Amino acid sequence: xxxxxxxxxxxxxxxxxxxxxxxxxxxxxxxxxxxxxxxxxxxxxxxxxxxxxxxxxxxxxxxxxxxxxxxxxxxxxxxxxxxxxxxxxxxxxxxxxxxxxxxxxxxxxxxxxxxxxxxxxxxxxxxxxxxxxxxxxxxxxxxxxxxxxxxxxxxxxxxxxxxxxxxxxxxxxxxxxxxxxxxxxxxxxxxxxxxxxxxxxxxxxxxxxxxxxxxxxxxxxxxxxxxxxxxxxxxxxxxxxxxxxxxxxxxxxxxxxxxxxxxxxxxxxxxxxxxxxxxxxxxxxxxxxxxxxxxxxxxxxxxxxxxxxxxxxxxxxxxxxxxxxxxxxxx
Amino acid sequence: xxxxxxxxxxxxxxxxxxxxxxxxxxxxxxxxxxxxxxxxxxxxxxxxxxxxxxxxxxxxxxxxxxxxxxxxxxxxxxxxxxxxxxxxxxxxxxxxxxxxxxxxxxxxxxxxxxxxxxxxxxxxxxxxxxxxxxxxxxxxxxxxxxxxxxxxxxxxxxxxxxxxxxxxxxxxxxxxxxxxxxxxxxxxxxxxxxxxxxxxxxxxxxxxxxxxxxxxxxxxxxxxxxxxxxxxxxxxxxxxxxxxxxxxxxxxxxxxxxxxxxxxxxxxxxxxxxxxxxxxxxxxxxxxxxxxxxxxxxxxxxxxxxxxxxxxxxxxxxxxxxxxxxxxxxxxxxxxxxxxxxxxx
Numbered sequence: 288x289x290x291x292x293x294x295x296x297x298x299x300x301x302x303x304x305x306x307x308x309x310x311x312x313x314x315x316x317x318x319x320x321x322x323x324x325x326x327x328x329x330x331x332x333x334x335x336x337x338x339x340x341x342x343x344x345x346x347x348x349x350x351x352x353x354x355x356x357x358x359x360x361x362x363x364x365x366x367x368x369x370x371x372x373x374x375x376x377x378x379x380x381x382x383x384x385x386x387x388x389x390x391x392x393x394x395x396x397x398x399x400x401x402x403x404x405x406x407x408x409x410x411x412x413x414x415x416x417x418x419x420x421x422x423x424x425x426x427x428x429x430x431x432x433x434x435x436x437x438x439x440x441x442x443x444x445x446x447x448x449x450x451x452x453x454x455x456x457x458x459x460x461x462x463x464x465x466x467x468x469x470x471x472x473x474x475x476x477x478x479x480x481x482x483x484x485x486x487x488x489x490x491x492x493x494x495x496x497x498x499x500x501x502x503x504x505x506x507x508x509x510x511x512x513x514x515x516x517x518x519x520x521x522x523x524x525x526x527x528x529x530x531x532x533x534x535x536x537x538x539x540x541x542x543x544x545x546x547x548x549x550x551x552x553x554x555x556x557x558x559x560x561x562x563x564x565x566x567x568x569x570x571x572x573x574x575x576x577x578x579x580x581x582x583x584x585x586x587x588x589x590x591x592x593x594x595x596x597x598x599x600x601x602x603x604x605x606x607x608x609x610x611x612x613x614x615x616x617x618x
Numbered sequence: 619x620x621x622x623x624x625x626x627x628x629x630x631x632x633x634x635x636x637x638x639x640x641x642x643x644x645x646x647x648x649x650x651x652x653x654x655x656x657x658x659x660x661x662x663x664x665x666x667x668x669x670x671x672x673x674x675x676x677x678x679x680x681x682x683x684x685x686x687x688x689x690x691x692x693x694x695x696x697x698x699x700x701x702x703x704x705x706x707x708x709x710x711x712x713x714x715x716x717x718x719x720x721x722x723x724x725x726x727x728x729x730x731x732x733x734x735x736x737x738x739x740x741x742x743x744x745x746x747x748x749x750x751x752x753x754x755x756x757x758x759x760x761x762x763x764x765x766x767x768x769x770x771x772x773x774x775x776x777x778x779x780x781x782x783x784x785x786x787x788x789x790x791x792x793x794x795x796x797x798x799x800x801x802x803x804x805x806x807x808x809x810x811x812x813x814x815x816x817x818x819x820x821x822x823x824x825x826x827x828x829x830x831x832x833x834x835x836x837x838x839x840x841x842x843x844x845x846x847x848x849x850x851x852x853x854x855x856x857x858x859x860x861x862x863x864x865x866x867x868x869x870x871x872x873x874x875x876x877x878x879x880x881x882x883x884x885x886x887x888x889x890x891x892x893x894x895x896x897x898x899x900x901x902x903x904x905x906x907x908x909x910x911x912x913x914x915x916x917x918x919x920x921x922x923x924x925x926x927x928x929x930x931x932x933x934x935x936x937x938x939x940x941x942x943x944x945x946x947x948x949x950x951x952x953x954x955x956x957x958x959x960x961x962x963x
Contacts, residue, residue: 515734
């Protein structure tokens with residue numbers, strides 16, 4: 288019995304020390320709520336837990352940095368020539384930096400049929416290959432998301448028209464569609480490649496977004512948003528899209544390697560960028576006729592493609608787990 | 619009497635389907651005076667929510683308003699352009715939804731959602747274009763504006779503790795009752811003339827229910843808002859409403875002042891509803907269910923929709939549509955067997 292209750296008459300003993308809503312200090316609990324995790328926090332968390340995804344992220348980051356700083360990290364200039372078709376780890380001796388003295392340099396990945404250092408060409412090639420890949424996915428992302436949102440939101444005739452167009456794109460293999468688009472637009476150049484592969488990827492984004500929009504549109508908060516007088520455009524951008532963002536991010540990560548492969552394939556076929564620009568596809572193509580004498584000319588850029596594609600895929604898988612998206616939802 | 623805030627006149631809302639036309643709202647008339655709480659009671663599927671959606675103009679496709687008129691403050695809503703209606707929705711007329719769990723956008727903070735409504739409808743000097751919005755988000759200036767202050771004020775007036783901190787929370791960090799309060803704050807943020815509350819307490823447990831209803835009543839007095847309270851819960855009606863409309867299968871069958879309705883229910887459906895509700899004073903009384911189900915609303919062929927379930931139905935009930943008859947002080951029922959002429963049948 289505490290002091291407070293000491294003089295309490297018998298009949299009032301139920302009026303205890305602690306009234307309604309009061310508890311002794313040691314029983315006081317803080318109200319806890321589940322922490323909200325932002326998209327960034329979720330990504331960080333998955334990278335911490337999933338080592339394979341972390342490795343993928345690091346490799347991707349490595350490639351991006353190498354591409355961005357190619358002029359500083361590449362051992363030689365992209366146009367600097369050495370002996371033809373030197374093997375990997377071979378050395379060249381000569382005055383390469385113009386200081387009047389002889390020095391010896393190592394070609395870690397060998398040289399190609401023009402005497403260019405392959406490691407250097409791959410680093411410079413990463414610039415174009417990655418840029419084209421990112422731009423392609425950005426293009427497909429923008430167009431696909433817009434079309435998918437319109438189709439899912441309005442339904443009916445608009446939906447039918449848009450989705451039949453999307454089916455049309457979907458029915459063509461990526462490369463054949465890309466070749467067709469480039470043939471129609473005429474001319475080489477990285478922008479044409481972006482549009483050609485980008486169009487072929489629009490359908491993947493449009494389908495996913497449409498599916499998401501269809502289910503989100505049924506949510507009561509969409510009706511609520513309309514009931515407070517929001518316009519259709521506003522409902523689409525502010526209410527629906529932020530709720531559909533996770534599968535789109537995952538899909539984008541999984542599309543980047545496909546875009547890299549697409550660009551390489553088009554370049555290999557001679558339909559990509561200008562033939563003298565180093566891109567991975569062109570490097571492989573250049574080494575094709577010498578494959579029996581100098582396997583490394585084609586294989587080294589091939590390995591680069593393989594590594595970066597693998598890295599993007601492991602990263603994408605990790606993100607898919609992070610956002611808790613079922614495997615059937617994205618492809 | 620002043621002009622009613624809302625008057626619905628012979629409204630017909632229907633949904634064409636493969637099997638025929640569903641007449642969800644079939645010739646409903648009702649009116650709400652300023653600052654009044656009017657109840658709309660009925661079973662599930664009686665067309666209450668469709669009526670609310672019709673008034674707000676957000677009937678889901680392929681539903682359409684096939685006849686009648688809805689006048690808001692004397693002006694016909696059906697003749698307005700989409701832009702005019704959009705500016706009324708959320709501003710002078712707003713709605714509280716049934717399920718607080720799903721009615722708030724999970725990706726926006728509660729404060730932001732209320733502030734947005736304010737920005738859309740009140741001149742706070744904050745642009746609502748998407749680019750301005752993006753800029754606000756990036757600069758983080760959303761919280762400097764008048765709209766954000768108003769949002770916090772509203773959260774405070776619906777008794778959310780620590781409104782400044784809570785405004786930054788996302789909906790999932792709120793409990794069900796708090797979310798419903800936030801919904802109410804959102805609906806009342808622009809001081810509307812009319813709030814349509816569609817089963818605002820159905821998803822909540824009873825203790826929270828009472829708090830929310832009390833809250834609604836206080837806010838009604840504070841902002842002088844008329845409320846159309848849609849519910850299937852007679853207790854909620856008895857507790858809060860000034861007048862009640864009883865709806866059955868797309869039609870209103872009885873309307874009266876609340877006390878009058880509960881003490882002298884006239885329409886057989888209303889009598890059945892009340893008889894099927896437990897009475898505190900008489901705990902031993904057996905509950906009398908209304909036999910049967912709400913009919914399929916596709917092409918009802920008989921005149922009085924309640925006739926097949928009505929214990930007093932005569933042949934004439936199936937053949938002749940009942941009109942409203944006065945059965946008491948400010949009390950009308952649509953039944954052939956009631957009113958002065960009723961006994962002669």
